[in-house]
Amino acid sequence: xxxxxxxxxxxxxxxxxxxxxxxxxxxxxxxxxxxxxxxxxxxxxxxxxxxxxxxxxxxxxxxxxxxxxxxxxxxxxxxxxxxxxxxxxxxxxxxxxxxxxxxxxxxxxxxxxxxxxxxxxxxxxxxxxxxxxxxxxxxxxxxxxxxxxxxxxxxxxxxxxxxxxxxxxxxxxxxxxxxxxxxxxxxxxxxxxxxxxxxxxxxxxxxxxxxxxxxxxxxxxxxxxxxxxxxxxxxxxxxxxxxxxxxxxxxxxxxxxxxxxxxxxxxxxxxxxxxxxxxxxxxxxxxxxxxxxxxxxxxxxxxxxxxxxxxxxxxxxxxxxxxxxxxxxxxxxxxxxxxxxxxxxxxxxxxxxxxxxxxxxxxxxxxxxxxxxxxxxxxxxxx
Numbered sequence: 001x002x003x004x005x006x007x008x009x010x011x012x013x014x015x016x017x018x019x020x021x022x023x024x025x026x027x028x029x030x031x032x033x034x035x036x037x038x039x040x041x042x043x044x045x046x047x048x049x050x051x052x053x054x055x056x057x058x059x060x061x062x063x064x065x066x067x068x069x070x071x072x073x074x075x076x077x078x079x080x081x082x083x084x085x086x087x088x089x090x091x092x093x094x095x096x097x098x099x100x101x102x103x104x105x106x107x108x109x110x111x112x113x114x115x116x117x118x119x120x121x122x123x124x125x126x127x128x129x130x131x132x133x134x135x136x137x138x139x140x141x142x143x144x145x146x147x148x149x150x151x152x153x154x155x156x157x158x159x160x161x162x163x164x165x166x167x168x169x170x171x172x173x174x175x176x177x178x179x180x181x182x183x184x185x186x187x188x189x190x191x192x193x194x195x196x197x198x199x200x201x202x203x204x205x206x207x208x209x210x211x212x213x214x215x216x217x218x219x220x221x222x223x224x225x226x227x228x229x230x231x232x233x234x235x236x237x238x239x240x241x242x243x244x245x246x247x248x249x250x251x252x253x254x255x256x257x258x259x260x261x262x263x264x265x266x267x268x269x270x271x272x273x274x275x276x277x278x279x280x281x282x283x284x285x286x287x288x289x290x291x292x293x294x295x296x297x298x299x300x301x302x303x304x305x306x307x308x309x310x311x312x313x314x315x316x317x318x319x320x321x322x323x324x325x326x327x328x329x330x331x332x333x334x335x336x337x338x339x340x341x342x343x344x345x346x347x348x349x350x351x352x353x354x355x356x357x358x359x360x361x362x363x364x365x366x367x368x369x370x371x372x373x374x375x376x377x378x379x380x381x382x383x
Contacts, residue, residue, distance in 0.1 A: 034313025087284025089311035101255020108248030118163025131213025140324030181216030252359030326357025337368035
């Protein structure tokens with residue numbers, strides 16, 4: 001298969017994924033009743049959030065910025081994310097942790113692409129804008145669009161060490177930017193209320209978390225200004241990429257393997273192990289039906305099945321969000337990294353088992369960069 005044909009097929013696959021995601025991530029949640037329930041929390045008076053695990057009813061905070069359109073948007077998003085952080089449904093909480101780890105890998109990959117010299121000036125170099133778009137439109141819709149734009153606007157030339165490298169110090173500071181802009185707000189958002197903070201403060205932290213692409217972008221700009229610019233040698237460029245890839249892959253893998261193993265043990269493990277876990281793990285992380293963490297809500301039933309509670313609908317949306325974002329990224333990365341379909345397919349499958357879909361995409365791109373630097377080193381020795 002020629003390179004041109006492979007590119008066209010990959011772009012076509014991205015377009016199909018983006019179009020399909022609209023049904024699975026958006027339309028399905030209207031059909032199964034999730035959006036109706038969520039709308040009721042923002043529209044009905046008085047305004048309340050979904051109940052906590054103890055059944056407590058928490059008033060919805062209505063004012064944040066005094067900018068009416070923005071506050072109205074936040075008021076509609078808060079009831080969606082609230083059950084994720086209260087532990088009202090442990091299956092949802094566990095999948096939220098899983099998705100958060102995969103999102104770190106995806107965010108690292110997008111920011112790295114924005115810093116590469118070969119991508120300078122291209123639409124994909126504006127990583128903060130892409131991230132903010134995720135927060136207003138589904139991640140699983142925007143990621144295949146991003147991947148399509150990357151392929152359509154890219155050059156046909158073989159990647160070189162110069163094109164995949166960038167400002168060494170800027171690439172080296174990406175893990176710190178993601179930690180400051182995403183991981184810290186995520187931890188603050190998970191502080192329990194009213195035990196440690198008030199419900200009002202808790203909702204404020206939730207609002208701040210929703211702007212994490214902006215915080216990552218600002219943190220990265222500040223860090224780059226502090227450390228300066230350094231083109232670096234091939235050796236330091238590869239070292240910077242390795243450090244950044246290691247960070248993203250570690251977070252994604254830790255979340256992937258821990259949640260997957262935990263669910264498998266609770267589902268298939270011996271009773272004595274399950275009993276031990278039940279005695280040690282807080283109730284917010286003890287699912288009644290562990291398999292639900294990775295069981296997707298049926299997309300096609302006649303009549304369309306309805307959610308029994310809003311948490312199931314939220315989890316359905318996030319699961320499909322992760323599927324479309326993760327596997328579109330993996331397909332995109334596999335195309336860029338491999339000229340052999342079957343070897344690339346096998347590698348992607350193994351990486352997905354080990355790291356999750358977004359972690360696998362990151363690992364594939366890491367392997368691609370290593371190969372580029374190795375080929376350059378080999379050519380230099382011949383000379």
